[in-house]
Amino acid sequence: MLMLYPLPVLSASSGLQRSLSEIKYSSSPDAQGAISDALKKYVPVPSACVITVCLFILQHYGSHKIGFMFAPIVTIWLLFIGGVGIYNIFHWNPEIFSALSPVYMYRFVRNINKDRWKSLGSILLCIAGSETMFTDLGHFSKRSIKRTFVCLIYPVLILCYAGQAAFISKHWNGPENFNHLSESIPEHLRHVFILLSLLASAVGSQATITASFSIINQCRALSCFPRVKVIHTSDKRHGQVYIPDVNWLLMALSLSITLGFHDITRIANAAGMAIVFGMIVTTCMMSLVMALYWEKSLFISGFFLMFFGFVEAVYVSACMLSFHKGAWYLFVLLAVSFTVMLAWHYGTMKKYEFDLQNKVSTEWLTDYSPSLGVSRVPGIGLIYTDIVMGIPAFFSHFITNLPAFHQVLIFVSFKPQPVPCVPPSQRYCVGRVGGKDYRIYRCIVRYGYCDQVRDTDDFEEQIIGSIGEYISLDESDCESLTSPEGRMVIVGTPLLEGHALIPVDDTNLFSGSTNAGNNETLAIPEGELIGRNAPVRRKKVRFLIPESSPRLRVSVRDELQELINARESGTAYFLGQSHLTVRDGSNFFKKFLIMAYVFLDKNCREPPVALNIPHAALVEVGMVYII
Incomplete structure (x- = not known):
């Protein structure tokens, strides 16, 4: 999950760089090229670092206050990308809805080659962040997450991706000439899109951060994580927690990833690997729940594991092709976190x-x-x-x-x-x-x-x-x-x-004597008794x-x-x-x-x-x- 923190922020910062580079400067073409190269080098990473630091500083306010701040932003963002998706669908290619048919997936797999196989790893990024909603169950109720995902998030994502596909179907000139999703945004709305994407990227990272707090708190309660200070930020929902030590550690690691890779492609490769491994673990645990807790037959639980496990294994093989391009860092983090949890549980x-x-x-x-x-x-x-x-x-x-x-x-x-x-x-x-x-x-x-x-x-x-x-x-x-x-x-x-x-x-917080009339005996902590009449608590x-x-x-x-x-x-x-x-x-x-x-x-x-x-x-x- 750590790989998902800097990904949306750095992606939105890259869009800011593209927006600034499109501004026409009154200078020679060579000077404009130099300005564009400078913006590409110095704008995305520093701006992503600033947003990341500000985001982690806000964590001590708790999920309720942060959610109150971010709720209007994410609502406007979802309505914006959904509206743009509808515009692109009807303006460029209304027949794009036919692409939802599984027939096209079959054709894609039937004519598979190395380049198409490698692109499967990038497809996983389309669902990055949506699975984080379900890890926030300690912060929000299960009913609210289900209704929000089914009634709002999923339809908006379908409209957004369908609109982008409709635009690409009419303007495709090869991957080297089409590198950013902001190309599908109408020109007069691109600056609004850049601003909203920066704010929405912080919201997307916030969901992952709160999910990390919930998971670590549950692992700590089950003796699978070292003792850390857990601050409960809500009196009504006990799952809303803030862990200061983990917060600053995650901030340091996020900044190291952003500064170390400074390339969204490498971070995306590692994020795709993290997503598919999370899906595999969920599938395995779900099959055990079906067999042991729901008491379903071994045939049903085994079929569930084989079907979904096969699909996820295909994506794993695609992500492994990019192992040397950033995905290796995920295994380093996995080894460290697994060693910490295993050592603590074993010693306990x-x-x-x-x-x-x-x-x-x-x-x-x-x-x-x-x-x-x-x-x-x-x-x-x-x-x-x-x-x-x-x-x-x-x-x-x-x-x-x-x-x-x-x-x-x-x-x-x-x-x-x-x-x-x-x-x-x-x-x-x-x-x-x-x-x-x-x-x-x-x-x-x-x-x-x-x-x-x-x-x-x-x-x-x-x-x-x-x-x-x-x-x-x-x-x-x-x-x-x-x-x-x-x-x-x-x-x-x-x-x-x-x-x-x-x-x-x-x-009465302080007193200097014992009230024998009502049998009140004062507690005198060790080392605090200075004299007979010294005040005690x-x-x-x-x-x-x-x-x-x-x-x-x-x-x-x-x-x-x-x-x-x-x-x-x-x-x-x-x-x-x-x-x-x-x-x-x-x-x-x-x-x-x-x-x-x-x-x-x-x-x-x-x-x-x-x-x-x-x-x-x-x-x-x-x-x-x-x-």
């Missing part, structure tokens, strides 16, 4: 397998740790781990070396689901580790690839609220799951629907138990009060700091993937930042992972 899975093999049982923590002299300290300990059963190795390593943990422990695990969004009523799955007296809980947070549960500022409050809901619903008849550790209850978003704990917003949200709630028994109320007291005493966050090493005797491929993963892990976003963990309350436990 190996770490998870190591955690599963080296975890300790819950009995070790609940039964044997008291015999080791482990003491309980006030507060809540949130242990982030990838495993959903047992005790992670890094936490047992911590207790072995420092025999103490908090009076309330909560093991938090994030589990992605292969759906866009998990309903709030099904998001948290809470259970106990050991008996009630241990006050140890496990909370599994389930999220879809469009959810943003990790980046919310009130995530700690949601976890505490879900634990409170679980305590009140532990013995009631509610939806639950069975795990080897016992019963786990599915609770919804506690801050919106909870009744066990009442969240109270604390509007209150917690953002406090919890209270309802004064009159007949459904809460005394034991439940006591457990909730202990949870509140622990939370008021402070919260500590435990994270495992992994150090991966390769086992002796491993092959080169495994060593290379682990080395790549370690490099990416050191240079990507840190886990405490990705989870919005305050540094004053963070405890990182180092562990050596031998892979």
Whole structure:
């Protein structure tokens, strides 16, 4: 998809160069030729670079604001090229509609030669950008994309290309004399066409950029891409995201392609290759969906794969003829991106397998740790781990070396689901580790690839609220799951629907003492206590138990009060700091993937930042992972 960014911008800039070169200057023919050569050399690439930089700078405003700016432009552009297409059809060759018949395609294939075969790669550029609409599903609804494509985009494209074909049928003098589509525009509208094409090229590149953000965000949620900062630019559509690091990286690569190739033909060859490879991957995945998800017969899915795969294989063979003319760069980008995704996924899975093999049982923590002299300290300990059963190795390593943990422990695990969004009523799955007296809980947070549960500022409050809901619903008849550790209850978003704990917003940001009258305990982060009367920051949200709630028994109320007291005493966050090493005797491929993963892990976003963990309350436990 990267090859599609500079293509429309550079193409429109080339049209600007042609428009300027057609201006008649009061000079000799030799001087006019020199001016034309200078315009051809210095106008397209710099103007394309300027438009590219401006386009990427606008990305932080989000798809909604950018779409509001670009919607009138693309609407006028579509109506313009559709109107020009209708004019060319009826003015030059009304019979051009007969070219839509597949008979002409059969004649083209029957009389195929090397030049015609090579031109198949250029035909793919006719659909460049249209497939990007369907990768923007995270930014726009599926219904709007379908209606827009069927009712507007596709008919306008047919009219535009038919009009150009009608013009070419009457003015064809060979490819060396007809190099740009602006030739089919009426002369008195060519300057308007150049202006609109420049603006529309930015819109076309914008669709590809937003699609890249969506794809990378989904890959990140599925542990196939390194941790990057994702900014959700819309409160209504969770799929509208902006990724700053990826944005600037794409801008740098786009500028390098534009400056390195400075030739639209080479970029077009690489773009055609990218399009056809995307079609092949889509066809293969679609056949698997038909066989596994739709449960169609193998004959139907196989026929679908063979039919469309054969057509796409023909286009691949045509694009390979231009491999040395720019298409090779696509394979370089493909190798780099594939290595990054494969290394990150491989390292993540190996770490998870190591955690599963080296975890300790819950009995070790609940039964044997008291015999080791482990003491309980006030507060809540949130242990982030990838495993959903047992005790992670890094936490047992911590207790072995420092025999103490908090009076309330909560093991938090994030589990992605292969759906866009998990309903709030099904998001948290809470259970106990050991008996009630241990006050140890496990909370599994389930999220879809469009959810943003990790980046919310009130995530700690949601976890505490879900634990409170679980305590009140532990013995009631509610939806639950069975795990080897016992019963786990599915609770919804506690801050919106909870009744066990009442969240109270604390509007007083600073205070210098503890208000014992209403049991308000202030949170003092480590390293910020300067003196007895030093101002400290209150917690953002406090919890209270309802004064009159007949459904809460005394034991439940006591457990909730202990949870509140622990939370008021402070919260500590435990994270495992992994150090991966390769086992002796491993092959080169495994060593290379682990080395790549370690490099990416050191240079990507840190886990405490990705989870919005305050540094004053963070405890990182180092562990050596031998892979």
